[in-house]
Amino acid sequence: MHIALVGSPSTAFADALSRAGHRVVVNPDRLVADVVHRLLDVPVDVSPGTPLVHTWHPREPVPTDADRFVVASHVEAAALARMGLPRRRIGVVPEAVDLAKWTPDGPKARRSARPRLLFHGDADRGFAVLRRLPAAEMLVVTAHHDPLIARAGHWGVADRVRPITCADPALVRSVDVAVHAPTGTEPVTPVLEAMACGVPVVATEVGALPDTVLHGVTGVLVPSATPRALARAIQALLTDRTHRAAYAIAAVDRVEQRHTWDRVAVDALRIYHSALEDVLPDVGREPTATGS
Incomplete structure (x- = not known):
């Protein structure tokens, strides 16, 4: 053809x-x-x-x-x-997603002992979630680092927020949970990159996310996008190493089979x-x- x-x-x-x-x-x-x-x-x-x-x-x-x-x-x-x-x-x-680049095998970025989240979505929603998870730190992709930190300061979480220009594979591999909470329909590429690196995902039921994240298999879908609901789902996953490991394996398999x-x-x-x-x-x- x-x-x-x-x-x-x-x-x-x-x-x-x-x-x-x-x-x-x-x-x-x-x-x-x-x-x-x-x-x-x-x-x-x-x-x-x-x-x-x-x-x-x-x-x-x-x-x-x-x-x-x-x-x-x-x-x-x-x-x-x-x-x-x-x-x-x-x-x-x-x-x-490019599986030659995004893979669970490879170096991981250095990190603190805190549980680490990678957040995509509305920054204020992310900071409201982080305020409910006092032990965690959050990576947020943004081109505007200083305004983001200033905004995080309004929520009292600036010391636990790290703005990043882009998420490379080593950085994604260092994350415990990837959180995707867009306000509308957006590309799911960041979710696929996290899944390909063996990182479990917590996401809202928006756009293509229900097609991408299999609830209870590769991660968790949260019907409500409220910070309380997201924080509850993230906390449950952070405290359950067995489920995180199972979701990670299934996420890699899902990407290899479908994406x-x-x-x-x-x-x-x-x-x-x-x-x-x-x-x-x-x-x-x-x-x-x-x-x-």
Whole structure:
């Protein structure tokens, strides 16, 4: 199959499609291909009879020119269905993580004896959680270190907050629990990175998180995003080494089975073939791919 990727595709995604035996071109000058996959909402001029697959993100308008839609979770698929799109035109392709980089094996960053949390989400919510966990320290990813510390001071937790510009694998491996509590639908990449490093996750039930974190298997899903509910779930996990170890093993396995680029390519190829079936019924067959 000749596939044109338009927008801002990941190099890893394009490489995985190529490994599956398909010809892939990225942002070509002329859209001459069997299938065009648009990953950003940009204008494209697709030849008649060429299916257009569109990756849709929440809060974006739904384009009228797409034959198939790719979303990252079943929650997003349900949202499109509520807008009137037939289910057959919607396919779920989860996010992926680079398992050559994010792995449980490798060096760990130095740390104190305190239980260590890695927090993604609203900073005030994180500080409210930390105030309920007086023994713990918290790493918070931010580009604005000084304002973050000042804000933490208002909550009385500045001495236990460490702002970081980015979370590298060694830093993630040093964490006891990763906490993901976004205020809305956001990419789950930080969760996948933590899981791939063997770190159990506590997350709120927002967006793709219920698809990513298996409650009671790879981590804990908290229905309520209140600081009290999050702190209670984190404290229970911090005091249960057995469950943390079990979740860590299951998290690594989950990522290896569901969130590799080869697996993402397989899911995308199924959608491409489905779109082609509408114009060329005889091509409807399982794609040849390296994953399953």
